[in-house]
Amino acid sequence: AQSVTQPDIHITVSEGASLELRCNYSYGATPYLFWYVQSPGQGLQLLLKYFSGDTLVQGNKGFEAEFKRSQSSFNLRKPSVHWSDAAEYFCAVHYNQGGKLIFGQGTELSVKP
Amino acid sequence: DVKVTQSSRYLVKRTGEKVFLECVQDMDHENMFWYRQDPGLGLRLIYFSYDVKMKEKGDIPEGYSVSREKKERFSLILESASTNQTSMYLCASRFPGSGANVLTFGAGSRLTVL
Numbered sequence: 001a002q003s004v005t006q007p008d009i010h011i012t013v014s015e016g017a018s019l020e021l022r023c024n025y026s027y028g029a030t031p032y033l034f035w036y037v038q039s040p041g042q043g044l045q046l047l048l049k050y051f052s053g054d055t056l057v058q059g060n061k062g063f064e065a066e067f068k069r070s071q072s073s074f075n076l077r078k079p080s081v082h083w084s085d086a087a088e089y090f091c092a093v094h095y096n097q098g099g100k101l102i103f104g105q106g107t108e109l110s111v112k113p
Numbered sequence: 114d115v116k117v118t119q120s121s122r123y124l125v126k127r128t129g130e131k132v133f134l135e136c137v138q139d140m141d142h143e144n145m146f147w148y149r150q151d152p153g154l155g156l157r158l159i160y161f162s163y164d165v166k167m168k169e170k171g172d173i174p175e176g177y178s179v180s181r182e183k184k185e186r187f188s189l190i191l192e193s194a195s196t197n198q199t200s201m202y203l204c205a206s207r208f209p210g211s212g213a214n215v216l217t218f219g220a221g222s223r224l225t226v227l
């Protein structure tokens with residue numbers, strides 16, 4: 001079955017430190033890949049997406065993600081975290097146009113001053 | 114910007130009550146979705162609808178039904194609420210155009226069943 005795994009349920013980083021959130025997907029074919037962010041009390045908002053082409057994708061608020069086919073991964077990174085980045089982050093995939101979006105379990109990010 | 118509005122942000126219901134969660138989108142999106150969000154489980158798809166009067170079961174449809182009589186409105190119905198349906202419910206919509214299809218989410222409806 002198709003699945004998405006975010007192995008880290010909760011991560012705490014210091015403000016100004018770098019961040020990497022991990023995401024792995026199970027299916028062999030190259031999927032469409034997404035990262036969404038959910039701030040407290042709000043719905044999910046798209047951070048970035050990957051369809052094809054350049055495997056390093058730039059997103060909102062200084063985030064980037066890299067697709068690595070050999071590792072079935074789509075990790076999210078940010079070089080310097082800001083306190084406002086504290087939120088829950090969801091990786092998601094779908095495998096064909098109009099297909100269902102499958103979400104990972106989410107990673108909650110806390111930022112220490 | 115597309116807006117997806119979930120009319121009830123917080124609801125408290127009793128076991129056995131019938132519950133309606135309403136979702137309205139304002140950009141003529143054909144596809145609409147209901148997800149349930151629980152800690153440690155991420156988002157799980159309950160039902161989705163490709164167009165008016167169409168519906169498809171998602172991964173966890175048991176105990177739920179849906180209604181899509183108008184394109185802009187997608188309702189989630191709990192026929193007889195149970196405590197294990199206490200959760201955050203998220204509605205989303207998308208336009209099924211070319212490329213990867215981005216979902217636009219509502220703010221969520223947090224349901225507590227006592």
